Amino acid sequence: MAKDVKPTRKNLMEIEDRIELSERGHGTLEKKRDGLIMEFMDILDKAQDVRGDLADDYDEAQKKINMARAMEGDVAVRGAAAALQEHPEITTESKNIMGVVVPQIESSRVSKSLDERGYGIMGTSARIDEAAEAYEDLLESIILAAEVETAMKKMLREIETTKRRVNALEFKLLPELKDSQEYIEQKLEEQEREETFRLKKIKEKKEAEEAEEAAREAAEEAEATDEEDEDLDEVQPDTAAQSPTGN
Amino acid sequence: MSQEIAVVGSPEFTTGFRLAGVRRFENVPDEEKDAELDDAVTDVLEDEGVGIVVMHDDDLDYLSRGVRQNVETSVEPVVVTIGSGTGGGGLRDQIKRAIGIDLMEEDEDS
Numbered sequence: 001m002a003k004d005v006k007p008t009r010k011n012l013m014e015i016e017d018r019i020e021l022s023e024r025g026h027g028t029l030e031k032k033r034d035g036l037i038m039e040f041m042d043i044l045d046k047a048q049d050v051r052g053d054l055a056d057d058y059d060e061a062q063k064k065i066n067m068a069r070a071m072e073g074d075v076a077v078r079g080a081a082a083a084l085q086e087h088p089e090i091t092t093e094s095k096n097i098m099g100v101v102v103p104q105i106e107s108s109r110v111s112k113s114l115d116e117r118g119y120g121i122m123g124t125s126a127r128i129d130e131a132a133e134a135y136e137d138l139l140e141s142i143i144l145a146a147e148v149e150t151a152m153k154k155m156l157r158e159i160e161t162t163k164r165r166v167n168a169l170e171f172k173l174l175p176e177l178k179d180s181q182e183y184i185e186q187k188l189e190e191q192e193r194e195e196t197f198r199l200k201k202i203k204e205k206k207e208a209e210e211a212e213e214a215a216r217e218a219a220e221e222a223e224a225t226d227e228e229d230e231d232l233d234e235v236q237p238d239t240a241a242q243s244p245t246g247n
Numbered sequence: 248m249s250q251e252i253a254v255v256g257s258p259e260f261t262t263g264f265r266l267a268g269v270r271r272f273e274n275v276p277d278e279e280k281d282a283e284l285d286d287a288v289t290d291v292l293e294d295e296g297v298g299i300v301v302m303h304d305d306d307l308d309y310l311s312r313g314v315r316q317n318v319e320t321s322v323e324p325v326v327v328t329i330g331s332g333t334g335g336g337g338l339r340d341q342i343k344r345a346i347g348i349d350l351m352e353e354d355e356d357s
Contacts, residue, residue, distance in 0.1 A: 037346060040346070041350075044342075044350060054327075054329060055329070058329045058330070061263055062263075065262070065263045065266070077262060078258075078262055080266060081262050081263075081265035081266045082265065084265060084266065084267075084268045087251065087269070087270045088251075088252055088267070088268050088269065089249040089250065089251060090249065090251070090298045091248070091249050091250070092250070092298060105298070109268065110267070110268075112268065128266070131263065131266055132266040132267060134263075135263045135264055135266050135267035136267045136268075138263075138264075138267070138329075139252065139264070139269070142252070142299065142327050142329070143252075143299065145327050146299045146325045146327050149325055149327065149338065150322050152338060153320065153322050153325070153341070154322060156338070156342060156345045159345040160341075160344065160345040163345065
């Protein structure tokens with residue numbers, strides 16, 4: 001709080017420096033937040049497209065596997081699924097968007113040819129192949145969606161953090177620093193006024209003392225002159241009394 | 248480091264993915280989802296060899312609050328939900344919180 005700071009010129013200078021730094025930081029963070037939001041908008045558009053494709057691919061894959069189940073039976077489909085030998089793998093590389101590290105997912109062995117799948121061609125039908133192919137396409141879409149959604153989640157976290165920092169600077173730190181600055185400035189002005197008033201009082205007191213001294217001296221002087229005059233008056237009647245008898 | 252794709256859900260849901268070669272899967276029958284889905288999802292999320300987890304949208308309702316929050320915010324591995332909804336229910340809330348506007352709603356309407 002503003003009341004906790006000592007009202008000194010040194011503190012005032014320190015607070016002014018902090019205000020300058022905070023305002024600079026606030027501006028930079030605001031720019032970062034706006035930049036992140038713009039980048040996020042681009043990713044969001046992409047995510048909507050990817051989501052649409054994903055939903056379509058899932059519907060398609062569902063249809064195909066339901067057809068395979070209906071034609072071949074659930075046991076045959078499960079049997080084929082259990083026989084798969086090639087497994088899809090993903091590797092993740094990273095890309096930097098305004099300081100946010102987002103993944104770029106590379107996939108391998110997702111789409112496979114018929115002979116790579118591992119289940120026997122003779123024991124299964126084309127329905128199962130079609131279902132497998134549809135699910136491979138669905139996996140490709142899922143990998144793309146995962147990449148985009150991870151990027152979105154990471155960017156959202158960063159946007160939230162940056163927004164919180166901007167708000168903390170704007171609504172907490174800067175107002176407090178400005179309060180402190182105002183408090184110290186008022187206190188220093190008050191001290192200055194008190195000092196001027198005190199000097200004025202001292203000067204008045206000194207002048208009054210000097211005037212009193214001068215008056216006292218003048219009074220003493222006047223008193224001394226009066227005494228001399230009285231002495232003279234006392235001497236003069238004697239001489240006057242003596243002079244007629246002497247004549 | 249190469250990672251795998253994992254699928255969690257009912258046997259009907261996971262079979263298709265197994266046809267596409269996914270070997271990391273957790274089968275949880277519908278009647279056991281209330282009791283066992285939380286553990287299955289937690290196991291998969293804690294597996295460092297898994298990079299992407301695939302789940303059905305409707306299965307999120309069976310998860311407890313904490314696990315569901317992990318699923319919605321997890322980045323490594325990332326959870327992709329497919330099925331009835333538009334997906335990204337958690338994302339939508341996160342967008343509302345971070346940006347201040349419901350951007351997903353706007354996109355859905357348009």
